Amino acid sequence: MRKIWGLAVLSAIHSTAFANTNIVAAQCKDYMQPENWKPLASLPKHAIDIVADDLELQGTDSAEFSGNVVINTETMSLEARRALIDKKEGLLSASGPLLYRDQFTKVHSNGLFADLNANTVSLLGAEYELTDQQGRGGAEKLHASGSKISLDNSSFTTCPADDPFWSIEASSIVLSREDGWGETYNTVFKIMDTPIIYLPYFTFPIDDRRKSGLLTPTISSSNKFGLELITPYYLNLAPNYDATLTPRYMANKGFQLITEFRYLTEQHQGKIGVEYLSKDDSEPQLDDRYLVHWQQKSYLSDKWRAFVDVTNVSDDNYLTDLTSEYANETDTQLYRTGSLSYLGEDWLVDLKLQDFEVLGDHRESYTALPQISFRTRDSYELVGLDWDFEGEFAYFQNDALPISEASRLHLEPRVSFSRSDYAWSFTSEARLLHTRYEQNIDVPDTEYEESVTRTLPSLRVHGQLNFERSTEFFFEQGTQTLEPQIQYLYTPHREQSQIGWYDTAKLQDDFIGLFRARRYSGYDRIAEANQFTVGATTRVFDSSNVERFNFSAGQIIYLESSVKPSEQLFTDDTNYNALFAAESMLHWHKRWYLSGGVQYDVDSKELVQSHFTLDYKGDDKQLVQLNHRYVNDVSDYEIDQVGLFTSLPIDDNWQFVASYHRDMTANRSVESFVGVQYQSCCWAIQVTANRQIETNLNQTLTNDEAVFDSGFSLKFVLTGLGSQSSGDASKLLQQGIFGYRRPYFLNK
Structure with a gap:
C-alpha cells in the first residue's frame, strides 16, 4: 500500500553535522559505504512517499502504518516496523528496529520521534555511521535540532566497527553544523579498548573549517637536543588571519617558544614568525637567543607590487644549533629585502632595499639602500632595428669594509636585429655599457679611486639552425632534432681594479652559461671577451611529442690569450680556460629518468664539475x-x-x-x-x-x-x-x- 502526503519534511540529521575533515586513506575503502543515499526521482516537491503492508487511518490528519514501512522524503528515508504520522501536529514516530538514511548518514535505531514543524528528531539506541567519510559510533539517544545534533552516552571513532584502534566515549557529544566542530563532555579516550585519559571537555572538527586547538605533537631525541617535545597549538583568530603557538622543550637546551602569525587581505598576504629561547643550557655564555621572520606579498593595484622578506637571528650559530623552518641550517647568509615594483605600459621599475646578515667567518656583504632598476617594457622598432634601454642606480654601505659607501649609476642602451623561422634563428645586438661610481674609501694607499667612469661597448652575434627527421632509434614514430648554434662575443678591455666589489658574483659555466653575454652578475666587473662559442643540442621525441632524450655540448674558443678567464684576475676564484660543457637527459620509460652534466677545462685537462642522477618513480x-x-x-x-x-x-x-x-x-x-x-x-x-x-x-x-x-x-x-x-x-x-x-x- 502506498500513500503520498503533501507535507513538508526536513531531514533532521544533516550531512554536514558529521562531515569529518580528514583524508580517507586507501586502506579504508572496505570500511566505507560504497553508495550514497538518493531521494526518489519521482517524488513531488514537499511530499512524503509511504509504503507499508497495512494502513489504519485515525481521522483525517493521522495514520498508522505497519509492516515493512518505508518512508521517503526529499531529504531522508526511513525503514521501520511501525510508524505513526500526525499531519495536523507535524509529528512522526516510528518503532524498530529501524533504519534511517540521508545523503551522508546511516543510522540503526530502536525508535524515532520527530517534530516536523520544529525540525527536530530523536533516535533511541542509535548506531550511526557516515556513508562517504570516516566516522561511526553509538548513542543511547540521538537528538537533532536544526543544525545541531546531540548524542547522549555516546561514542565516536573513525576506525572499523569490529575492532576500533581508538574511540572516545562521552556523556554528551554535540555536533554543530553551523560551527563545523564537535564538543564532548566527560570524555574517556580509549586505545584498543583501554582507557588512556579522561577529559572533562574538548573539541574536534567535523568539516574543513578551522578552530583553535592542539595539533599533533612530536617526540624526538638526539645528541644535540636530548629529549625533545613539540606541542603546537593553533589559534583561529578570524577567517583571514590565524596564529600558531609552539612550545618546544629540549632537555639539553631548555624551553623555546615558537610563534607564527598569518594574515590575508584583498591586497596583502604574509606571515610573521618569532622564535625565542631565554636561556640555552648548552651555551651558557650566550644571552637570550631568537629568530624573527617577516614575509609579505602585496598586490597594491594592477601596476604596483610590493614584497618583503626579512629574517634576523640573535647569533651566527642559531640555525645550526636550534634549526628553523624559515632558513636552512647550512645557510651562511640571511637574505633581507623589501621591494616595490611598477609595471607600466612603457617602463618596468623596481625599487629594492637589500641587506644580508653574514653568518660565521664569511665575506662581508654590502647593504643596498636603495637599488633602483628600470627598463623599457618592450623594444621600439626604428629603421628595421629593435631599440631598448635599461639602467640602475644603487647606493651601497658597509662600514666594516675598505670602501664604506659607494653609489653606482649604470646606463645600458641596446640595439638589436633578429630574425627567426622554424628552421633557423639569427640575433645580433650591440650594447653600450656606461657606469659611474662614487666611492668613499676609508683605507689609504689602495688601488681604489673615489670617482670612476667606465664606458665600453659589447657586441654579440648568435645563430642557430634547427634540423628535424623521423627516427626509430628510441621509439616508434619518433622525431629527432639537431640544433647547432654558434655565437661570437666581443667586449674590449677596461681596467677595473679601481672599482670595489658590491653585488657581483661569477655565474655558472654550464651549457646555457656558455652562450651568455656576461660572465658575472651585477655591473662591478665586465669581463673582456673576444671569443666564439660553438655547441649543439639533439633531442628525441616520441609519437606523443614528449621529449625522451637530449644531449647538449659546447665549448668556448678564445681568440686571444688576454681574454682567457685565467688572465683576468677579477676574483680569488679559480678560473678555467677553453671550458667545455655538456649535459644530457634520458627518459626512456615513464618511471625512469637519467640526467647528468659535466664541465671540463680543455687547456688544463681538469674536471671542473659534474653531476649525475638516476631516478625511478x-x-x-x-x-x-x-x-x-x-x-x-x-x-x-x-x-x-x-x-x-x-x-x-x-x-x-x-x-x-x-x-x-x-x-x-x-x-x-x-x-x-x-x-x-x-x-x-x-x-x-x-x-x-x-x-x-x-x-x-x-x-x-x-x-x-x-x-x-x-x-x-x-x-x-x-x-x-x-x-x-x-x-x-x-x-x-x-x-x-x-x-x-x-x-x-x-x-x-
Missing part, C-alpha cells in the same frame, strides 16, 4: 634516486659526494624511507636518514632516525674533528580528532641537508 609511492656530484674547488675544498634516496611501500599500511649521503673525499658519511610509517584509515605513526654532520660557523673543522648529531623522532596521528594523516611518507625525504628533488620532465 613507481606506483604506490615507490621512489629510488641515486645521485653524484663533484666540484673541484668550493672555497678551497673539493666536493665529491654520492647520495641515495628511497621510499618503498612494504604493504598497504607500511612504508619505508631512507637516504644516505657520503663524502668520498673525506671518506665518511655526511647524512643518513631512515624512517618507517604505518598508516591505517584511523591512525598513523612515523618513526624516524637520522645522523648528520654538525655545522659550526664560528670555526673551521678538519675531517678528523667533525662532530655528528644522531637522533630519532616519533609522530603519532589519530585521524578524526583534528590531526591530518601524515600522508606520503616519501615527503620525509625532503628534510635534512640534502632534500630529495624530483627531476624536471620537459615536454615539447
Whole structure:
C-alpha cells in the first residue's frame, strides 16, 4: 500500500553535522559505504512517499502504518516496523528496529520521534555511521535540532566497527553544523579498548573549517637536543588571519617558544614568525637567543607590487644549533629585502632595499639602500632595428669594509636585429655599457679611486639552425632534432681594479652559461671577451611529442690569450680556460629518468664539475634516486659526494624511507636518514632516525674533528580528532641537508 502526503519534511540529521575533515586513506575503502543515499526521482516537491503492508487511518490528519514501512522524503528515508504520522501536529514516530538514511548518514535505531514543524528528531539506541567519510559510533539517544545534533552516552571513532584502534566515549557529544566542530563532555579516550585519559571537555572538527586547538605533537631525541617535545597549538583568530603557538622543550637546551602569525587581505598576504629561547643550557655564555621572520606579498593595484622578506637571528650559530623552518641550517647568509615594483605600459621599475646578515667567518656583504632598476617594457622598432634601454642606480654601505659607501649609476642602451623561422634563428645586438661610481674609501694607499667612469661597448652575434627527421632509434614514430648554434662575443678591455666589489658574483659555466653575454652578475666587473662559442643540442621525441632524450655540448674558443678567464684576475676564484660543457637527459620509460652534466677545462685537462642522477618513480609511492656530484674547488675544498634516496611501500599500511649521503673525499658519511610509517584509515605513526654532520660557523673543522648529531623522532596521528594523516611518507625525504628533488620532465 502506498500513500503520498503533501507535507513538508526536513531531514533532521544533516550531512554536514558529521562531515569529518580528514583524508580517507586507501586502506579504508572496505570500511566505507560504497553508495550514497538518493531521494526518489519521482517524488513531488514537499511530499512524503509511504509504503507499508497495512494502513489504519485515525481521522483525517493521522495514520498508522505497519509492516515493512518505508518512508521517503526529499531529504531522508526511513525503514521501520511501525510508524505513526500526525499531519495536523507535524509529528512522526516510528518503532524498530529501524533504519534511517540521508545523503551522508546511516543510522540503526530502536525508535524515532520527530517534530516536523520544529525540525527536530530523536533516535533511541542509535548506531550511526557516515556513508562517504570516516566516522561511526553509538548513542543511547540521538537528538537533532536544526543544525545541531546531540548524542547522549555516546561514542565516536573513525576506525572499523569490529575492532576500533581508538574511540572516545562521552556523556554528551554535540555536533554543530553551523560551527563545523564537535564538543564532548566527560570524555574517556580509549586505545584498543583501554582507557588512556579522561577529559572533562574538548573539541574536534567535523568539516574543513578551522578552530583553535592542539595539533599533533612530536617526540624526538638526539645528541644535540636530548629529549625533545613539540606541542603546537593553533589559534583561529578570524577567517583571514590565524596564529600558531609552539612550545618546544629540549632537555639539553631548555624551553623555546615558537610563534607564527598569518594574515590575508584583498591586497596583502604574509606571515610573521618569532622564535625565542631565554636561556640555552648548552651555551651558557650566550644571552637570550631568537629568530624573527617577516614575509609579505602585496598586490597594491594592477601596476604596483610590493614584497618583503626579512629574517634576523640573535647569533651566527642559531640555525645550526636550534634549526628553523624559515632558513636552512647550512645557510651562511640571511637574505633581507623589501621591494616595490611598477609595471607600466612603457617602463618596468623596481625599487629594492637589500641587506644580508653574514653568518660565521664569511665575506662581508654590502647593504643596498636603495637599488633602483628600470627598463623599457618592450623594444621600439626604428629603421628595421629593435631599440631598448635599461639602467640602475644603487647606493651601497658597509662600514666594516675598505670602501664604506659607494653609489653606482649604470646606463645600458641596446640595439638589436633578429630574425627567426622554424628552421633557423639569427640575433645580433650591440650594447653600450656606461657606469659611474662614487666611492668613499676609508683605507689609504689602495688601488681604489673615489670617482670612476667606465664606458665600453659589447657586441654579440648568435645563430642557430634547427634540423628535424623521423627516427626509430628510441621509439616508434619518433622525431629527432639537431640544433647547432654558434655565437661570437666581443667586449674590449677596461681596467677595473679601481672599482670595489658590491653585488657581483661569477655565474655558472654550464651549457646555457656558455652562450651568455656576461660572465658575472651585477655591473662591478665586465669581463673582456673576444671569443666564439660553438655547441649543439639533439633531442628525441616520441609519437606523443614528449621529449625522451637530449644531449647538449659546447665549448668556448678564445681568440686571444688576454681574454682567457685565467688572465683576468677579477676574483680569488679559480678560473678555467677553453671550458667545455655538456649535459644530457634520458627518459626512456615513464618511471625512469637519467640526467647528468659535466664541465671540463680543455687547456688544463681538469674536471671542473659534474653531476649525475638516476631516478625511478613507481606506483604506490615507490621512489629510488641515486645521485653524484663533484666540484673541484668550493672555497678551497673539493666536493665529491654520492647520495641515495628511497621510499618503498612494504604493504598497504607500511612504508619505508631512507637516504644516505657520503663524502668520498673525506671518506665518511655526511647524512643518513631512515624512517618507517604505518598508516591505517584511523591512525598513523612515523618513526624516524637520522645522523648528520654538525655545522659550526664560528670555526673551521678538519675531517678528523667533525662532530655528528644522531637522533630519532616519533609522530603519532589519530585521524578524526583534528590531526591530518601524515600522508606520503616519501615527503620525509625532503628534510635534512640534502632534500630529495624530483627531476624536471620537459615536454615539447
